[in-house]
Amino acid sequence: MNSQLTISCELFPPKNASGMQKMQSAVAELQTRHPAYFSCTYGAGGSTRDNTFTTVDWLLGQSIEVAPHLTCIANNQTDTLRILRRYQEQGIRRIVALRGDRPADSLPASHELTHANELVSLIRSHFANHFHIEVAAYPEMHPESSHLVADLDHFQHKIEAGANGAITQYFYSVAAYNHFLEACAKRRINVPIVPGIMPIVNYANLQRFSARCGAELPRWLCRQLDSYGDDQASIRAFGADFVAQFCTRLLAEGAPGLHFYTLNQAKPTLAIWDRLAT
Numbered sequence: 001m002n003s004q005l006t007i008s009c010e011l012f013p014p015k016n017a018s019g020m021q022k023m024q025s026a027v028a029e030l031q032t033r034h035p036a037y038f039s040c041t042y043g044a045g046g047s048t049r050d051n052t053f054t055t056v057d058w059l060l061g062q063s064i065e066v067a068p069h070l071t072c073i074a075n076n077q078t079d080t081l082r083i084l085r086r087y088q089e090q091g092i093r094r095i096v097a098l099r100g101d102r103p104a105d106s107l108p109a110s111h112e113l114t115h116a117n118e119l120v121s122l123i124r125s126h127f128a129n130h131f132h133i134e135v136a137a138y139p140e141m142h143p144e145s146s147h148l149v150a151d152l153d154h155f156q157h158k159i160e161a162g163a164n165g166a167i168t169q170y171f172y173s174v175a176a177y178n179h180f181l182e183a184c185a186k187r188r189i190n191v192p193i194v195p196g197i198m199p200i201v202n203y204a205n206l207q208r209f210s211a212r213c214g215a216e217l218p219r220w221l222c223r224q225l226d227s228y229g230d231d232q233a234s235i236r237a238f239g240a241d242f243v244a245q246f247c248t249r250l251l252a253e254g255a256p257g258l259h260f261y262t263l264n265q266a267k268p269t270l271a272i273w274d275r276l277a278t
């Protein structure tokens with residue numbers, strides 16, 4: 001595989017010691033393929049910021065390049081800057097800057113940064129070019145958006161605020177990615193836009209995540225996965241073949257890399273990665 005490609009792996013911060021152990025074993029297995037970096041989510045799925053710090057500290061202790069995610073919706077500016085200073089002092093050079101999901105109840109009174117472009121501007125104004133900043137992109141549109149053009153305008157604002165690149169929400173349509181890249185090219189957005197890749201492991205979970213984050217599961221794919229019933233081994237085998245072919249097509253179309261949503265498991269990601277190398 002082309003060594004210029006940026007292949008990265010996303011982790012979530014484990015909530016307890018056994019989860020930490022599983023994540024550490026997964027990282028050790030994934031490290032054998034030398035990903036460019038590991039990213040670690042922040043505040044997603046109810047995890048606390050301390051869980052993220054613990055995971056980031058462990059990765060740094062293993063001399064692994066890490067890109068912490070940072071969300072702005074539930075933090076005030078002072079706290080956000082404090083976290084960024086901590087990361088700067090630790091020698092971290094890459095951040096994934098996000099708004100974060102709106103809390104189900106109301107926003108905290110301290111909430112000051114409303115959208116991810118404001119977080120990117122804040123980082124650039126206080127840290128100049130210290131951090132390489134990735135932002136989120138949505139080839140199938142962000143689920144809160146009602147209009148594709150407005151969604152693209154908002155994506156453009158994040159790039160204009162100083163983001164160096166983007167990682168997409170997962171999707172399973174090459175056409176959606178190409179269409180998004182073409183729309184970006186028309187706007188002279190030319191940062192690398194790396195597809196986020198979700199391995200297919202557990203169909204019920206995938207359906208639930210997809211409904212929540214607005215990722216479309218093609219009808220034919222659902223019917224194929226339905227046909228395996230409870231046969232998890234067949235779902236995984238089919239999923240690895242299908243997602244590997246999908247990645248191969250994305251790379252052939254010019255994707256600058258792949259960002260694997262590993263869910264803290266090595267095998268589903270490696271099953272795809274190893275099929276790409278052959």
Ligand code: FAD
Pocket residue numbers: 040041042043044045069070071096097098099100101102114115116117135136137142143144145150151152154155158167168169170196
């Ligand atoms: P934004 O870019 O701010 O966009 C959010 C919505 O607001 C969009 O609909 C956009 O069109 C609209 N919008 C943007 N600017 C404006 C404006 N000025 N006026 C009006 N509308 C506007 N969540 C977590 O909690 N923790 C994580 O670690 C995490 N990691 C992620 C990693 C990746 C690669 C991706 C793709 C998503 C991740 N998420 C994470 C989920 C993400 O936080 C949600 O999708 C969130 O709803 C939007 O975040 P954003 O950074 O894309 O927001």
